[in-house]
Amino acid sequence: MEIIDKKELAPGIVQFLVDAPLIAKKAEPGHFIILRHKENGERIPLTIADFDREQGTITLVCQGIGKSTKEINQMKKGDAFLDLLGPLGTPYPINKLGTVICVAGGLGVAPLYPKAKALHQAGNRVLSLIGAQRKEMLIMTEEMAAVSDEVRYSTDDGSFGHHGFVTALLQQALSEEKVSEIVAVGPVPMMAATVKVAKEFNVPIVVSLNALMIDGTGMCGGCRVTVGGKTKFCCVDGPAFDGALVNFEELLLRQRYYHEQEKEACHRCRLEEAGK
Amino acid sequence: MRQQMPKQDPEIRWRNFDEVALGFTVEQAQAEADRCLKCKKPMCVQGCPVEIEIPNFIALLAAGQPEAALAKIKEKNSLPAICGRVCPQENQCEKLCVLGKKGEPIAIGALERYCADWGRKEETEAKSTPQETATKGKVAVVGSGPAGLTAAADLSLMGYKVTLFESLHAPGGVLRYGIPEFRLPKAIVDYEVGNLVKMGVEIKKSCLIGQTLTIDDLFSQDYQAVFIGTGAGLPHFLGIPGENLNSVYSANEFLTRVNLMKAYLFPEYDTPIRIGKRVAVIGAGNVAMDSARTALRLGAEKVIIVYRRSREEMPARLEEIENAEEEGVVFHLLTNPLQLLGDESGNVKTMVCQQMSLGEPDASGRRRPVPILDSEVSFPVDTVVVAIGQGPNPILLKGTAGLNLNKWGYIEVDPETLMTSIPGVFAGGDIVTGAATVIAAMGAGKKAARAIGNYLASKK
Numbered sequence: 001m002e003i004i005d006k007k008e009l010a011p012g013i014v015q016f017l018v019d020a021p022l023i024a025k026k027a028e029p030g031h032f033i034i035l036r037h038k039e040n041g042e043r044i045p046l047t048i049a050d051f052d053r054e055q056g057t058i059t060l061v062c063q064g065i066g067k068s069t070k071e072i073n074q075m076k077k078g079d080a081f082l083d084l085l086g087p088l089g090t091p092y093p094i095n096k097l098g099t100v101i102c103v104a105g106g107l108g109v110a111p112l113y114p115k116a117k118a119l120h121q122a123g124n125r126v127l128s129l130i131g132a133q134r135k136e137m138l139i140m141t142e143e144m145a146a147v148s149d150e151v152r153y154s155t156d157d158g159s160f161g162h163h164g165f166v167t168a169l170l171q172q173a174l175s176e177e178k179v180s181e182i183v184a185v186g187p188v189p190m191m192a193a194t195v196k197v198a199k200e201f202n203v204p205i206v207v208s209l210n211a212l213m214i215d216g217t218g219m220c221g222g223c224r225v226t227v228g229g230k231t232k233f234c235c236v237d238g239p240a241f242d243g244a245l246v247n248f249e250e251l252l253l254r255q256r257y258y259h260e261q262e263k264e265a266c267h268r269c270r271l272e273e274a275g276k
Numbered sequence: 277m278r279q280q281m282p283k284q285d286p287e288i289r290w291r292n293f294d295e296v297a298l299g300f301t302v303e304q305a306q307a308e309a310d311r312c313l314k315c316k317k318p319m320c321v322q323g324c325p326v327e328i329e330i331p332n333f334i335a336l337l338a339a340g341q342p343e344a345a346l347a348k349i350k351e352k353n354s355l356p357a358i359c360g361r362v363c364p365q366e367n368q369c370e371k372l373c374v375l376g377k378k379g380e381p382i383a384i385g386a387l388e389r390y391c392a393d394w395g396r397k398e399e400t401e402a403k404s405t406p407q408e409t410a411t412k413g414k415v416a417v418v419g420s421g422p423a424g425l426t427a428a429a430d431l432s433l434m435g436y437k438v439t440l441f442e443s444l445h446a447p448g449g450v451l452r453y454g455i456p457e458f459r460l461p462k463a464i465v466d467y468e469v470g471n472l473v474k475m476g477v478e479i480k481k482s483c484l485i486g487q488t489l490t491i492d493d494l495f496s497q498d499y500q501a502v503f504i505g506t507g508a509g510l511p512h513f514l515g516i517p518g519e520n521l522n523s524v525y526s527a528n529e530f531l532t533r534v535n536l537m538k539a540y541l542f543p544e545y546d547t548p549i550r551i552g553k554r555v556a557v558i559g560a561g562n563v564a565m566d567s568a569r570t571a572l573r574l575g576a577e578k579v580i581i582v583y584r585r586s587r588e589e590m591p592a593r594l595e596e597i598e599n600a601e602e603e604g605v606v607f608h609l610l611t612n613p614l615q616l617l618g619d620e621s622g623n624v625k626t627m628v629c630q631q632m633s634l635g636e637p638d639a640s641g642r643r644r645p646v647p648i649l650d651s652e653v654s655f656p657v658d659t660v661v662v663a664i665g666q667g668p669n670p671i672l673l674k675g676t677a678g679l680n681l682n683k684w685g686y687i688e689v690d691p692e693t694l695m696t697s698i699p700g701v702f703a704g705g706d707i708v709t710g711a712a713t714v715i716a717a718m719g720a721g722k723k724a725a726r727a728i729g730n731y732l733a734s735k736k
Contacts (some may be wrong), residue, residue, distance in 0.1 A: 022488055026487065040544060040546060041445075041546050043537070043547070066546070082447040083482040084482060085445070085484060086484075087484040088484070088487060113564075121700070180548060185333040213534065214529060214537065215532065217671060218509065218510050219453075219669065220528050220529035221510075221526035221528060221529055222529045224513075226520055231519070236341070253522060253621065253622030255669060257523075258548050261548035261550065265542070265548070
């Protein structure tokens with residue numbers, strides 16, 4: 001659980017290399033972990049962005065949004081997480097399909113990377129489409145390039161690649177070639193928009209959902225999502241689901257549920273900082 | 277006269293998380309212990325799933341020897357402070373007490389608690405020598421709830437080196453995440469689990485068997501037998517429209533946020549919980565009572581229990597129903613939720629229900645609730661907690677080839693030995709029976725420990 005290495009990928013986004021041999025041994029693309037950084041911290045779910053069974057390490061990428069995640073990103077090389085539970089969730093199925101488009105929005109690159117890597121290793125042609133707000137928020141570009149046959153970029157402000165949303169890149173790619181499957185990870189509105197495009201072109205799409213959760217083992221039911229009209233638990237049934245069947249409106253509302261509390265916690269956290 | 281345990285005043289306690297029942301005074305314990313008839317054939321013992329020699333410990337207590345009384349209890353039960361608080365004694369030992377035939381039974385649970393609390397105060401455990409004679413090989417216990425803790429303690433006493441595997445970051449299972457502080461202080465759980473550690477039990481937290489390690493991995497790590505006590509941890513929902521609206525919690529989530537993650541101390545603790553002014557809890561078991569009383573303590577103005585049957589069928593302990601009522605929880609019985617309606621932000625606003633009447637008895641022997649036509653009623657609600665029971669958690673079961681399950685998804689075991697379809701793998705508690713009580717799970721843990729001992733002895 002010790003942090004072996006740490007690197008800032010973009011403002012507020014930190015990558016950790018963590019000593020976790022048991023988890024590394026069982027990790028598959030699509031798995032995630034839950035960690036606590038201190039006694040009164042939240043249980044934070046993070047996707048396993050990479051794993052090395054020989055070295056016994058896993059890679060985690062954390063964006064500082066709430067109080068706990070901001071504090072996690074302050075942790076240093078040599079520090080250790082208090083608890084680390086995993087691997088959790090159902091692995092994402094890797095098959096040889098033909099051409100697969102991997103679409104990432106913002107931090108979504110981190111959970112997408114192990115899937116792209118495995119799909120590439122399985123002999124698929126991997127076309128990666130990566131979108132971010134602005135150039136400096138693009139992360140893991142070298143890693144993605146290494147496991148993709150081609151990578152295209154978009155930024156909301158036009159500072160790098162296509163000026164606009166990543167969905168425009170998807171539309172273009174789908175009109176260019178025959179695609180067997182799309183894998184999309186990113187913010188909920190981005191995944192919803194991506195699914196819309198996939199449906200237009202009638203291409204199957206898998207999304208990876210990051211619902212709020214506590215235990216990550218099917219016990220609390222906080223991460224429930226509606227998929228094909230049925231309630232599923234993101235932590236055990238997912239996090240990967242058939243995007244065409246996910247009720248994104250409900251998911252978006254559920255994700256926003258604790259925004260006020262998050263603001264309060266962060267505000268307090270800043271007051272404490274100021275008081276020091 | 278049976279002694280009445282002092283409690284915190286309802287007017288005060290409904291807004292704090294401190295323990296409600298305060299325990300007997302020394303005088304009360306003496307007076308109550310003196311009432312025991314010391315029956316030659318004690319019926320009470322037959323009602324105890326963990327076989328405590330009840331008249332013997334009470335006699336020692338009556339003779340002014342609480343330390344010896346506690347030692348007598350601990351011959352059979354390693355968790356007396358917990359059992360003394362959460363066991364439904366009225367349905368077990370006390371139900372069979374001869375004194376209960378004409379008057380009131382001995383308050384066995386309260387006396388058990390008295391002995392345990394005495395021991396904790398006097399720190400008798402700290403003085404006892406830790407066991408370091410685990411010579412009989414390794415046994416893995418999966419799940420650190422009541423069944424697992426009991427199996428671990430008994431196996432450890434038998435001389436096995438026991439490792440307890442727990443998926444959460446703190447041991448105790450439902451004692452940790454489910455039962456609230458005001459009914460079972462977490463310091464008590466820490467203390468009794470700590471005693472197991474002193475006995476030599478090793479606890480591996482944040483380790484999910486089925487994912488982090490498999491049952492096969494355990495055998496290849498030289499564990500000679502495995503006990504599965506993973507409980508019934510998968511929350512049931514009603515399957516009614518609107519159930520995924522915000523502010524609709526499973527009781528598991530609601531209680532886990534508060535008990536395990538200490539959301540009631542937010543923002544000192546980082547995990548939040550949102551509580552509305554009007555809270556409806558669906559269901560009428562102990563978990564529902566715990567949820568309703570927790571909601572009051574979090575600041576709700578009005579808390580209602582909505583239950584589709586009548587008072588008679590309510591599964592909660594009478595004591596817990598009374599506690600909830602004293603604190604101001606209002607019961608809407610023979611009322612069945614049909615749907616939940618939300619506002620534009622996706623937050624629940626209204627609960628639509630139907631009135632019921634009781635018809636013929638159903639398979640459970642309880643009278644079946646039948647809808648009354650055109651009887652819809654609506655309640656304004658800000659928070660809804662669904663407390664209608666739990667099912668088996670599938671993680672370990674899916675990840676273990678060759679483990680036979682019954683048609684409800686629980687583990688199938690030999691009723692005598694509690695051995696599963698996999699040789700050397702035993703199971704007990706809620707993961708076998710479906711959701712039941714703490715003490716029933718402990719009884720299963722005890723039975724399994726004995727069977728594991730026999731199994732391993734016969735293999736030599």
